[in-house]
Amino acid sequence: MKLFSPATLLLILLGAAMIAFVLWRESAYQLGPVENLTSMQGADAPLFLPEDGKPRHRLHQFSAWQLATVPAAPRFDSPMGSETGGLTYNAQKFWEMNERRGGHHTGDDLNGIGGMNTDLGDPVFATADGLVVYSGEPSPGWGKILVIAHRSADGRLIQSMYAHLLRIDVPMGSLVGRGKKIGLVGTANGYYPAHLHFEMRDSDGVDIGAGYSMLPLNRLDPEKTVADLRGAEVDRAAPSMLPVALEREALWNQLEIEGAERLGDFQE
Incomplete structure (x- = not known):
């Protein structure tokens, strides 16, 4: 009694040959290091940092921890100059066409009123309460970049991006309050006169992308x-309450530790 017809047997042999070929081809490739999506130090290649040490350009969706940690941002201010953007000007506005760069400008180029490199080293401030979700230098032309995630008053996940920085002053994963100094205006390694390339994005992941599109x-x-998310009158100046809350939480944690230590000493 025949189990398979000649045609069926031929199909089986062809399928086995195709599987063997695929397995042979796959064995020729070296798998890259494991990237950990939950911890910066918990894998062969920490998040955004493969073996070559260069941050990746692909889209990274936020983890559940990041989504839960992004704070509410009841108010937004200018990232340079005064809270309302005083003593600054916008040298190249959003979506202006730049033929030489081959596309529309994806952000605002903010400068101090002196022009050229007179604002080199000027402070850059967090536009709103948020969580630092990217800190690095994806390419020489971008220079140092920070991306901060915010939860707007209407519940949207909004990102602010600060590019061409001379220096970064806040670490990855830190909570920052509106108005906190997060870095200094730079030149992207001398590629441009000093200015801040500032972007706002509506996204639940980090994608550095390009400055023109x-x-x-x-x-x-x-x-x-x-302006739409400001959450305050134009002339109203008020500091963020997030740093105060973080300081009180840190103080409370320290008091709990000291109390536990004293209780232990008493019990001994």
Whole structure:
């Protein structure tokens, strides 16, 4: 009694040959290091840092921990100059066409009123309460970059990006309050005169991308977005309450530790 017809047996042999070929081809490739999506130090290649040490350009979706940690941002301010953007000007506005660069500008280029490199080293401030979700230098032309995630008053996940920095002053994963100094205005390793390339994005992941594009994708008009989400009258100056809350939490934790130590000494 025949189990398989000649045609069926031929198909089985062809399938086995194809599987063997695929396995042979796969064995020729070296798998890259494991990237840990939950911890910066818990893998062969920590998040955004493969073996060559260069941050990746691909989209990284936020982890559940990051989504839960992004703080509410009831108010937004300008990242340079005064809270309302005083003593600064916008040298190249959002979505202006730049033929030489081959696309529309994806952010605002903010400068001090002196022009050229007179604002080199000026402070850059967090536009709102948020969580630092990217800190690094993806390419020489971008220079040092920070990306901060915010939860707007209407529940949206909004990102602010600060590029061409001379220095970064806040670490990855830290909570920052609106108005906190997060870095200094730079030149992207001398590629441009000193200025801050500032972007706003509507996204739940980090994608550095390019500074010029033919499609807006998730980029928002920074000046309009900050104005729409300001959450206060134009002339109202008020500090963020997030740093105060963080300081009180740290103090409470320290008191708990000291109390536990004293209780232990008493019990002994």
